Amino acid sequence: MKILVCISQVPDTTSKIAFSDNNTSFSTAGVTMIINPYDEWYSLVRALELKEGGQAAAVHLITVGKADTEPVIRKALAIGGDEAIRIDTDSNDPYVIAAEIAAYAQNEGYDLVLCGKETIDYNNGVVGAMLAEMLDMNYVGFASKLDIAGGVATIHREIEGGEEVDSATLPLVVSCQKGMAEARIPNMRGIMAARTKPLKIVAPAAIQPLTAIDSFEMPPAKTGVKMFTIDNLNELVSALHNEAKVI
Amino acid sequence: MSIIVLAEHSQNTFKKKTFEAVQYAATLAQSMGTSATALVLGSADESAMQQLGAYGAQKVWHVADSRLDNLNSRAYTKAIATAVEKAGAAIVITLHDVTGKAVAPRLAARLKAGLVAGAISQPDLSKGFVIKKSVFSGKAFSHINITSDKKVVTLMPNSFPVKKGEGTAAVEKLEVAFDDKDFGVQVKEVKAVSGDSIPLPEAELVVSGGRGMKGPENWGVLENLAQSLGAALACSRPVADSHWRPHHEHVGQTGGTIRPNLYIAVGISGAIQHLAGVNSSKTIVVINKDPEAPFFKAADYGVIGDALEIVPKLTEAVKKFKAEQAG
Numbered sequence A: 001m002k003i004l005v006c007i008s009q010v011p012d013t014t015s016k017i018a019f020s021d022n023n024t025s026f027s028t029a030g031v032t033m034i035i036n037p038y039d040e041w042y043s044l045v046r047a048l049e050l051k052e053g054g055q056a057a058a059v060h061l062i063t064v065g066k067a068d069t070e071p072v073i074r075k076a077l078a079i080g081g082d083e084a085i086r087i088d089t090d091s092n093d094p095y096v097i098a099a100e101i102a103a104y105a106q107n108e109g110y111d112l113v114l115c116g117k118e119t120i121d122y123n124n125g126v127v128g129a130m131l132a133e134m135l136d137m138n139y140v141g142f143a144s145k146l147d148i149a150g151g152v153a154t155i156h157r158e159i160e161g162g163e164e165v166d167s168a169t170l171p172l173v174v175s176c177q178k179g180m181a182e183a184r185i186p187n188m189r190g191i192m193a194a195r196t197k198p199l200k201i202v203a204p205a206a207i208q209p210l211t212a213i214d215s216f217e218m219p220p221a222k223t224g225v226k227m228f229t230i231d232n233l234n235e236l237v238s239a240l241h242n243e244a245k246v247i
Numbered sequence B: 001m002s003i004i005v006l007a008e009h010s011q012n013t014f015k016k017k018t019f020e021a022v023q024y025a026a027t028l029a030q031s032m033g034t035s036a037t038a039l040v041l042g043s044a045d046e047s048a049m050q051q052l053g054a055y056g057a058q059k060v061w062h063v064a065d066s067r068l069d070n071l072n073s074r075a076y077t078k079a080i081a082t083a084v085e086k087a088g089a090a091i092v093i094t095l096h097d098v099t100g101k102a103v104a105p106r107l108a109a110r111l112k113a114g115l116v117a118g119a120i121s122q123p124d125l126s127k128g129f130v131i132k133k134s135v136f137s138g139k140a141f142s143h144i145n146i147t148s149d150k151k152v153v154t155l156m157p158n159s160f161p162v163k164k165g166e167g168t169a170a171v172e173k174l175e176v177a178f179d180d181k182d183f184g185v186q187v188k189e190v191k192a193v194s195g196d197s198i199p200l201p202e203a204e205l206v207v208s209g210g211r212g213m214k215g216p217e218n219w220g221v222l223e224n225l226a227q228s229l230g231a232a233l234a235c236s237r238p239v240a241d242s243h244w245r246p247h248h249e250h251v252g253q254t255g256g257t258i259r260p261n262l263y264i265a266v267g268i269s270g271a272i273q274h275l276a277g278v279n280s281s282k283t284i285v286v287i288n289k290d291p292e293a294p295f296f297k298a299a300d301y302g303v304i305g306d307a308l309e310i311v312p313k314l315t316e317a318v319k320k321f322k323a324e325q326a327g
């Protein structure tokens, strides 16, 4: 079995968010980029576990991004994986990302494609299901557990107010979230090994975007917190009713 | 050019969020001079489906195949694509929930439609088809223009007030030619978390506890407060990690993302990873004994003091208010 893990690069959660070019682009100045946590902690580690357990022969990592994403993909390789592919383009449109990955993956015979539940920057959570359609694969989203035996996957996935256990035939795309695996920290051996692992740079298929960012906007600053004390909680309740109108 | 809206139901019950999606689609249709058709998948009662008319659906198409009682992204996608083709529709609306997130992107890929995931506004048609959504885990918004002819939008639940109007919609059957491959994912078991409690992702009011609650034995006061409000319970990550509360209640960067009308945070410091899951809440109340707790910066209302003293008093105040409302 061959596994493809989709790795995206995102700003560290603690980054200050600011926009430039008349609020049309995200300013990366002074921002540390990291592997999207769902991709790093859950998809990647589960793929490695499947290989270590003998269910998978190869784990490939793929990212759609320009040269500035290489430190992040190397870090992912230091955690594990046999080789990485970087598709040399950049887009905010999830359709473009999915179509670029699909264009590469369609002739590579992957049985399982893992991605994260969403990226922590654009919060879409859609690339995995798009990929499933483009590669004509089954799809299960928001998985917290994944096991594979005899070409069939058993998956625990989140549903409203609970959890469902599904069985799905391969080939399959799964989007991963908490519960799937325990995060791993790259060790020295991994970091050394990552330096010599193949990182293939692939020319983009030049997919046309179907959406464009018109602008960004910061939320209005909170006008300041109104304080109450244990002695005037009735007034807090009135404020929630009359002012905030939430109860 | 009409609009198709996926009208989700769970075992024949249409929830508020579905009415919201139908109304969103109907409002958009009206501004574009067209109409909205609600699509219902799986076993459902005629009379329940007709009610969708009261939220603006002009008609309902029903794909009455019981294999659709469980989510199957391929089969759902095929059903919606069939409806799109039959109606000559250009726009599809779903909710931004577990079903919508599994189906809408698949459909968008099939139709070559631009997708906005998690819309919180109606499209601004004066600038094209520009929709607002939350990005960077609630720290900013983006306005995205869908430039393709076909368009798919997933609506963030709880973004618009729902108003029930008049009228019923006529229900017509829609036949869809499925094959076995469309059902390549089979449900083996459903583990409901708990029967009658409100599922966190769709709760309008949420009471949440952190490490400041000291231990699971103190959760009774939060349960009472939640009960008095009709709120769901949530918690911070260390609380779930220490098994004080079940993991599905954990919110934040690694847990669930919620967007209730009211989020009451009790004994939670307000770390950035926690805020990532909750800072799109419309109103935030923070109860913390430390006046310097970072959460106060993100709060609308605050109370400084010991949670175990304040929460029971707040519950009393809520009960008093409710009694006055009722009387």
Ligand SMILES: Cc1cc2nc3c(=O)[nH]c(=O)nc-3n(C[C@H](O)[C@H](O)[C@H](O)COP(=O)(O)OP(=O)(O)OC[C@H]3O[C@@H](n4cnc5c(N)ncnc54)[C@H](O)[C@@H]3O)c2cc1C
Pocket (backbone or CB within 6 Å): B209, B210, B211, B212, B213, B235, B236, B237, B238, B239, B250, B251, B252, B253, B254, B255, B266, B267, B268, B269, B270, B271, B272, B273, B274, B277, B287, B288, B289, B290, B293, B305, B306, B307, B308
């Ligand atoms: C990569 C990463 C991802 C993370 N993801 C998440 C996530 O998804 N969700 C999440 O919640 N956290 C997450 N965290 C952890 C986060 O950084 C914080 O450590 C965590 O949110 C703190 O939880 P807390 O506020 O309950 O506890 P604490 O930080 O210990 O805060 C307890 C608070 O309770 C107050 N308090 C104490 N006693 C009382 C009392 N008697 N009455 C009233 N107040 C009292 C204290 O003043 C304090 O503010 C993540 C961290 C990392 C590094």
Ligand SMILES: Nc1ncnc2c1ncn2[C@@H]1O[C@H](COP(=O)(O)O)[C@@H](O)[C@H]1O
Pocket (backbone or CB within 6 Å): A006, A007, A008, A009, A036, A038, A039, A062, A063, A064, A065, A094, A097, A114, A115, A116, A117, A118, A119, A122, A123, A124, A125, A126, A127, A128
């Ligand atoms: N640029 C990218 N390159 C590779 N994978 C990506 C990229 N963007 C998103 N993904 C994958 O798709 C998942 C969901 O992303 P999104 O739909 O953008 O929220 C991520 O967790 C990644 O696994």
